Amino acid sequence: xxxxxxxxxxxxxxxxxxxxxxxxxxxxxxxxxLGSILFYAAGEPVYVVIFVTSLIINYWLSLLMGKxxxxxxxxxxILAILWNVSLLFFFKYYDFFAGxxxxxxxxxxxxxxxxxxxxxxxFYTFQIISYQIDLYKGKIQRAxxxxxxxxxxxxxxxxxxxxxxxxxxxxxxxxxPHFTLANVESGLKTFTIGLGLKVLLxxxxxxxxxxxxxxxxxxxxxxxxxxxxxSYTFQIxxxxxxxxxxxxGLGEMLGYRLPVNFNNPYIAKxxxxxxxxxxxxxxxxxxxxxxxxxGGNRKxxxxxxxxxxxxxxxxxxxxxxxxxxxxxxxxxxxxxxxxRTGLGKLLEKTHFIGHVYVCLIIPISWMIFAQxxxxxxxxxxxxxxxxxxADSMIDTVHIVRYLKEYSWLLALCVLFSTPLPMKLYExxxxxxxxxxxxxxxxxxxxxxIYLGKNNPFLYFRF
Amino acid sequence: MKKFFGHLTxxxxxxxxxxxxxxxxxxxxxxxxxxxxxxxxGVEAGFEAMEDESETTEITETGNVVETxxxxxxxxxxxxxxxxxxxxxxxxxxxxxxxGEVVAEETDTISDAVESENAETVxxxxxxxxxxxxxxxxxxxxxxxxxxxxxxxxxxxxxxxVNSKYYSDPGCIALTSTYDYTTVEDDYFNDACFIGDxxxxxxxxxxxxRQADFYCNNGYCTYLxxxxxxxxxxxSGKKVVLDDALSNKTYGKIYIMIGLNDCGYGNIDNFSERxxxxxxxxxxxxxxAIIFLMANLHMSQSKSDGDAVYNNVDLNAHxxxxxxxxDGDKIxxxxxxxxxxxxxxxxxxxETFDGVHLYADGYVRCAEFLKEHGVVK
Numbered sequence: 070x071x072x073x074x075x076x077x078x079x080x081x082x083x084x085x086x087x088x089x090x091x092x093x094x095x096x097x098x099x100x101x102x103l104g105s106i107l108f109y110a111a112g113e114p115v116y117v118v119i120f121v122t123s124l125i126i127n128y129w130l131s132l133l134m135g136k137x138x139x140x141x142x143x144x145x146x147i148l149a150i151l152w153n154v155s156l157l158f159f160f161k162y163y164d165f166f167a168g169x170x171x172x173x174x175x176x177x178x179x180x181x182x183x184x185x186x187x188x189x190x191x192f193y194t195f196q197i198i199s200y201q202i203d204l205y206k207g208k209i210q211r212a213x214x215x216x217x218x219x220x221x222x223x224x225x226x227x228x229x230x231x232x233x234x235x236x237x238x239x240x241x242x243x244x245x246p247h248f249t250l251a252n253v254e255s256g257l258k259t260f261t262i263g264l265g266l267k268v269l270l271x272x273x274x275x276x277x278x279x280x281x282x283x284x285x286x287x288x289x290x291x292x293x294x295x296x297x298x299x300s301y302t303f304q305i306x307x308x309x310x311x312x313x314x315x316x317x318g319l320g321e322m323l324g325y326r327l328p329v330n331f332n333n334p335y336i337a338k339x340x341x342x343x344x345x346x347x348x349x350x351x352x353x354x355x356x357x358x359x360x361x362x363x364g365g366n367r368k369x370x371x372x373x374x375x376x377x378x379x380x381x382x383x384x385x386x387x388x389x390x391x392x393x394x395x396x397x398x399x400x401x402x403x404x405x406x407x408x409r410t411g412l413g414k415l416l417e418k419t420h421f422i423g424h425v426y427v428c429l430i431i432p433i434s435w436m437i438f439a440q441x442x443x444x445x446x447x448x449x450x451x452x453x454x455x456x457x458x459a460d461s462m463i464d465t466v467h468i469v470r471y472l473k474e475y476s477w478l479l480a481l482c483v484l485f486s487t488p489l490p491m492k493l494y495e496x497x498x499x500x501x502x503x504x505x506x507x508x509x510x511x512x513x514x515x516x517x518i519y520l521g522k523n524n525p526f527l528y529f530r531f
Numbered sequence: 532m533k534k535f536f537g538h539l540t541x542x543x544x545x546x547x548x549x550x551x552x553x554x555x556x557x558x559x560x561x562x563x564x565x566x567x568x569x570x571x572x573g574v575e576a577g578f579e580a581m582e583d584e585s586e587t588t589e590i591t592e593t594g595n596v597v598e599t600x601x602x603x604x605x606x607x608x609x610x611x612x613x614x615x616x617x618x619x620x621x622x623x624x625x626x627x628x629x630x631g632e633v634v635a636e637e638t639d640t641i642s643d644a645v646e647s648e649n650a651e652t653v654x655x656x657x658x659x660x661x662x663x664x665x666x667x668x669x670x671x672x673x674x675x676x677x678x679x680x681x682x683x684x685x686x687x688x689x690x691x692x693v694n695s696k697y698y699s700d701p702g703c704i705a706l707t708s709t710y711d712y713t714t715v716e717d718d719y720f721n722d723a724c725f726i727g728d729x730x731x732x733x734x735x736x737x738x739x740x741r742q743a744d745f746y747c748n749n750g751y752c753t754y755l756x757x758x759x760x761x762x763x764x765x766x767s768g769k770k771v772v773l774d775d776a777l778s779n780k781t782y783g784k785i786y787i788m789i790g791l792n793d794c795g796y797g798n799i800d801n802f803s804e805r806x807x808x809x810x811x812x813x814x815x816x817x818x819x820a821i822i823f824l825m826a827n828l829h830m831s832q833s834k835s836d837g838d839a840v841y842n843n844v845d846l847n848a849h850x851x852x853x854x855x856x857x858d859g860d861k862i863x864x865x866x867x868x869x870x871x872x873x874x875x876x877x878x879x880x881x882e883t884f885d886g887v888h889l890y891a892d893g894y895v896r897c898a899e900f901l902k903e904h905g906v907v908k
Contacts, residue, residue: 079552079556083552250542250545251542253545254542254544254545257544257545257548258544279885282884283884283885283888283890284737284890284891285884285890285891285892287890287892288737288890288891288892462737462891462892462895463891467736501540501543504543504544504547507544508544508547508548508551511548512551
């Protein structure tokens with residue numbers, strides 16, 4: 070079940086909130102746990118078994134880690150990490166690596182399993198690992214009960230696509246959520262903004278990128294390639310930011326404060342700055358659980374570069390089991406290493422050049438991210454740098470037509486990439502006009518979802 | 532009371548969403564209940580009932596009876612073959628390798644160079660699957676097939692069992708109708724018009740045939756035409772009803788590629804009726820025009836497999852129905868699928884992004900095909 074579906078907005082959420090409000094504060098977590106498992110089962114009727122099993126094993130291992138003897142503690146800690154990493158590896162990467170090995174040796178030696186990826190496994194695995202590490206290092210108190218631990222991992226707002234929450238962020242709220250009407254109202258507003266970003270911006274602009282991909286990367290000229298890259302740049306941002314806002318809003322409605330995941334990434338002035346603002350909980354996770362334990366920048370320049378390499382290769386692969394994702398991670402690795410030489414500070418000081426640099430680099434990086442087929446990726450990047458001018462099938466007519474059709478949407482996307490709309494919202498949050506605008510956004514989004522749902526031929530209409 | 536209103540205004544957004552939500556849910560729910568009651572009491576709602584309305588069917592049927600003199604023999608051949616093969620397939624169901632495979636046999640009478648090429652591509656690759664019995668039967672059937680009056684040749688194969696009330700596997704593929712086509716230049720299209728769906732728009736966009744008029748938009752189909760829905764005149768961007776557009780200007784050639792989106796509206800017979808009516812209209816308004824019926828382009832494997840409505844079997848059934856309208860004199864059937872499909876009839880994945888539409892350069896090759904298949908009288 071996704072947040073931007075009628076089932077979720079029309080049935081699941083109202084029913085859950087009613088049940089949630091009916092029980093006492095101490096019992097709310099049981100409703101939340103039950104709801105979250107149902108939420109997960111609705112999307113993954115089979116893999117919910119794996120999810121629950123993993124919860125039980127992890128909780129059991131965390132109990133064993135409570136033993137005083139240091140070696141025993143360490144043993145169970147390593148076991149816990151191994152369990153989670155192998156689960157993730159098995160479902161997400163096994164087929165990819167098996168396929169690559171088979172390709173290398175020329176025949177199918179290692180069987181491809183073709184298993185579907187369990188929903189949210191990348192997110193909940195990282196969340197559980199953060200819990201086990203924090204517990205091992207004594208940064209947090211162990212969850213009071215299996216329910217508390219399960220609520221922390223499975224809480225439906227963040228279960229499927231983050232934000233990646235740390236246990237100490239919400240451990241108090243699990244016991245005592247701040248469930249008030251004020252929070253419900255405020256959370257509903259945040260949810261509405263996220264829904265609007267996802268349905269009215271991301272979904273709409275996605276058709277532009279889709280149409281441009283239909284032309285074929287090998288047929289694009291430089292302007293159309295950039296228009297496509299730009300549209301995907303907006304699509305992925307509003308899609309993910311919208312989803313994160315919906316999650317935060319839902320958390321707020323339930324009386325939880327979930328961490329912020331995006332802070333106007335596209336106004337960054339360097340790639341380093343961009344990653345301080347984009348998917349903050351993920352980059353924070355890699356910093357705290359990979360980069361710093363590896364030694365960070367405390368063990369000399371060469372070791373630092375090596376550590377960055379590891380972090381960015383992993384970041385790339387975390388996004389998907391395909392070479393283009395590794396390439397995407399390494400692309401950032403190179404840029405960040407270059408920026409570490411002092412160029413980054415210079416860029417951040419010279420505002421204009423910094424912005425231009427980010428506006429050029431980020432769309433290119435998203436194309437590396439989006440094109441899983443390396444041949445298509447090559448064609449696309451060639452088009453972006455203007456190298457396949459001779460083969461281009463693009464006329465000014467085509468560009469003018471797309472610009473005409475999408476100019477308003479693109480302008481809105483640019484506007485919402487700046488901090489202005491959210492600043493205005495914070496300022497006039499209590500204003501009746503804000504309420505009315507949000508009301509319109511909410512029902513317009515629901516209407517759009519309804520149209521999409523009742524129109525199975527929709528994707529034939531491009 | 533004052534406190535109550537204060538509370539309401541403080542949480543205005545929450546209450547407005549809740550109240551409007553309850554109202555909408557109630558309306559939606561009552562609509563569903565109403566639909567359910569109607570379906571139980573026999574008053575069927577929805578599209579299928581609309582398609583089967585006895586009145587419409589009768590009118591079109593009578594229209595069709597008048598029309599059938601030309602097309603009847605061909606249709607008969609196709610249907611009998613189909614039935615025979617279905618019966619044959621029941622017997623054959625024990626051999627799983629054949630079940631579901633496309634089995635083909637080349638016809639002898641192919642004269643046109645391009646067509647024999649087409650046939651070869653299909654027949655060559657699929658020939659190994661032909662087992663003796665089937666091949667015999669196919670030949671037997673073929674012997675009964677007069678060199679089609681409308682110039683369309685068919686490749687026959689074992690139809691696969693289809694679990695749908697809207698279409699069945701016709702058991703054959705229609706090939707480009709035979710004619711001494713000539714290669715034509717760009718100016719051939721000066722008095723041409725193109726009618727179709729999003730794939731025709733691709734030809735408008737990238738094939739450099741803008742001297743012709745294009746009446747097409749996303750999802751356009753004979754069903755929408757029959758409901759008098761307007762279509763975009765791509766050259767000007769204006770919305771027009773096709774009948775009006777054809778009344779206002781005289782065309783020498785009319786190219787039609789339509790049917791993919793009809794898969795979503797009714798069954799094959801409904802489609803044939805609508806296309807027949809459409810062609811009647813065109814022939815009435817443009818008595819001197821040569822009509823080219825273009826085969827609907829197949830879909831890729833990933834798109835076609837597993838889709839109960841939009842799949843290549845259904846699409847091929849539509850294409851066979853389209854081909855039945857060719858007369859070899861004023862109406863011709865052109866199939867450029869072999870240019871883009873693999874040995875199983877799937878659109879090759881390197882030709883398409885979404886499995887339905889060609890990359891821009893593919894549409895240029897479509898235009899090349901059309902230029903190689905000009906009819907000059």
